[in-house]
Amino acid sequence: MLTITDELKNENIGKVLVNEPLAKHTTIKIGGPADLLIEPTNSESLEKALEIIKKHDVPWRAIGRGSNLLVADEGIRGVVIKIGTGMDEMNIEGDVLTVGGGYSVIKLATIISKKGLSGLEFASGIPGSIGGAVYMNAGAHGSDMSTILIKALVLFEDGSLQWLTNEELEFSYRTSILQEKRPGICVQAVLKLQEGKKEDIVGVMQKNKDYRRDTQPWNYPCAGSIFRNPLPHYAGKLVEDAGLKGHQIGGAKISDMHGNFIVNAGGAKAKDVLDLIDFVKQTILEKYGVSMETEVEIIGGK
Template identity: 55%
Template sequence: MNRLVEELLEANVGKVWENEPLANHTTWKIGGPADVLVQPRGKAEIIACMEIIRKHQTPYHIIGRGSNLLVRDKGIRGIVVKIGDGLDHLTINDTQVVVGAGFSFIKLATMMGKRGLAGLEFAGGIPGTIGGAVYMNAGAHGSDVARVLHSAEILFEDSKVETVSNEDLKFSYRTSLLQKERKGICLEATFQLEHGEREEITKKLAEHKNYRRKTQPLKQPCCGSVFRNPKPHSAGGLIEESGLKGFQVGGAQVSLLHANFIVNVGDASANDVLTLIEHIRKTINEKFGVDMHPEVQVVGEE
């Protein structure tokens, strides 16, 4: 590992930390240390970084802003690559928008609304980066990435950089090709938007943001929605009906605002969260006969 770190520093790929607590890099403020955390400063540096990782055959994980992510308490062995600053470029060509994977999804939605470009109104309150949104087909308010994405530039494990079409990304509910079949890193995304009435778009964005502000615990450390909606049911509705709002394990609590959120109310551990998730799943299955599936990604050493 020492030699790998030396090569990353020699290649000047970006910031490099050793034994860095991932609680500092997740929205839940939970997570043990990464052996090595590297934040490449641009596309070329990501490619160089991945070449060094492959050369040393070191296990790795990719993160963005750390939403929708639970890192176990013992942390992550190997390397964590953080996509953020340096991969936040933006180019607008009429209704087509090319944006780096490290760009904030909320910020993009807001900027496009002000320009009178419609299609991203649903994203006005979704935390995280463009790369994460493509990876998990992020969505809300009846729409998702699959409806507006034209294509994405992906760095695959074999070092090939390919532009992959919407169709070939095989989107479905909160999933994509990158989760199931071909592991890869989203470098940038191209969205196909359309002209609309700026006032109408910004009004809809504001409505979505206000709704989230009133109904979701955005001022507390959380990861976003914990469970996929078991259609035709609502995950939050089932949890609330089961009487679990406010239920707490250690520092992890089912939000009093929205039952499909688990909040860190004080030094919660990953084990607290996992225990609470399992309790929710068991309770819902016993009461309603419904299987609950987390949409949060759980990584790290057990």
């Protein structure tokens, strides 16, 4: 890895960290080291970094702010690209918002609400980046990214940049084409908002924040919702009805506040979380005949 490390550093693409613990970069504070972690300073640096990575034929993947993410204890081989500081520009023209993939969802929702623009109220408590929100079609309170996104600028594995429309992203419940069908990084997003009364928008935002604060365990490191809702059922309700709230394996614990959250109660390993996920899946299947699928993205390992 020395050659690629030196080349990345020589190109001044941004931060280049060797054997960087990914527990520092995930909201659940779990994850082994990445061989290399880079944080490009802008989209040009990102393109250059990917060009170097491909030249050296090194595996890579991108992360944002590390929510909805569980990294294996063994870490990740190759290069992890963190889309963050430097790729968080924002521009508002009327009711159309262009925003960098590294921009904080919560920060953005707060800023535009104060400008009297509606559309991101649902995201007031989502602790991820815009790029990650597009990738996952993040949502809450009956809405999601697919309802406001016009198009996204995507960097694909071959180094090409392409604008994809809402339809081309093939959004569905917590998924987009970027996850498996056409893996790529959302570098920039264009969102269509609506003008409204600032007081009403801020009021809805506050209500959503209060709901999350009162019902979800944000006082502990966590990755957000662990399971997709197996509609018409709700994952948290199934876990609660099965009497699993508070169940703990190692340092991983099902939240006492919400059945669809696993928290790092102290010193948790990825294996603890994975074992707890398997236990929940088996229990719910046996009790209710319902198959549970994870919403959290699980990456890394040998």
